Amino acid sequence: MIRLEHVKRSFTVGDQPVAALRDISLHIAAGEYVSIMGPSGSGKSTLLNMIGLLDRPDAGLYLLAGQDVSQLNEEQQAQVRRDKIGFVFQFFHLVPRLTAAMNIELPLILAGVDPQERKQRVDELLASYGLTNRADHRPEQLSGGQRQRVAIARATIMRPAVLLADEPTGNLDRATGREVMALLEGLTEQGVTLILVTHDHEIGDRAQRQLVMVDGQLASDTRQP
Template sequence: MISIKNIVKTYTTGDETLVALDNVSLEIMAGEFTAIMGPSGSGKSTLMNILGLLDRFDSGTYILNGQNVSDLNDKESAKIRNKEIGFIFQSFNLMPRMSVLENVELPLVYAGVKSKERKERALKALERVGLSDRVKHKPNEISGGQKQRVAIARAIVNNPSVLMADEPTGNLDSKTTVDIMRIFQELNAEGTTILMITHESEVSLYTKRILTFNDGALVDDQPQKSVYKGAFA
């Protein structure tokens, strides 16, 4: 699903050059559920931005679902991003003046899907995350956990090749975190490939593989021997 080789990303501020990713290579197979961990400044967010086609890199190769996406222009990147990738963020990134249903429809609007089909697919995605009874609500009328469910529905409505989640439980309490992680596990069991940044070791236990970054390098890559499915203590 994802193959990167010798990815280098640097940032220059004045006379100082910061190496955000230092010759990183890795592969993510279709159907994996992978956590990306590491301290602040380790390169995990930079990696996610590159994998999500939100940022460019200095050198290396990136193959996404069989397509070389290393040198796409902004328009090409946006097209591939909307088709192949579903994003889920810590802060939900919902449009406050739109209803829950309209928020979920947004990727389909960008994809040029007609109104009737948009609504049908958005309703199906909301049903998938247990929010069929909240379609007319605005984001400020639902809880944090429900907002993240809306964000997940929006991310899956286009049937993307991969879901990329950046600290998706960072603003949630422990009970809601369990609910959200179970949704991710269910989606993964249905074949969805998921990449997730988290700083919470308990959350990483729900995944099948943990990548650890430090100082811009991949320092550990471990499969999970036992995937967690219970509640947090």
């Protein structure tokens, strides 16, 4: 599903180049449940952004479902993000002025889906995430757990093949975090590839495959020989 070959990425901090990713090669199969752990500044978020096409590698190759996506222009990358990738963020990133239902609908609007079909798909998703009675609430009127469920609904409404979650429980209490994790793990059972960045071992250890990053390199991979 995802294949990275010798991917490098460095940033310039002040006038010093800092390598965030040093020669990463990685293969993740469709339907895998992967956690990426590591200390702050180890490059795990950069790796996730790279996989999510929010960032471009300086060198190396990125194949997503067999397609070389690192060479696509911005327009094409946006389309790949829209159709194949879902994002879940630590801070939810819901649009504050829109209701829960409208936040979930957003990717469908961007994709130009017909309004009737939009409503039907949003309603289905609201129901399956237990948010039906919260549909017309704005994010500020929702609890943290509800917000993250809305965000997950938004990330999955386009039925993406890959779901990327950056510290999805980082802003939630333990009990709510567990609920959210259960929801995400439920999705992997439906065949979604889930990649999770966290520094919480309790959460990271639940994944089938665990990657640990240190200083821009993969320090360990439970699947690698």
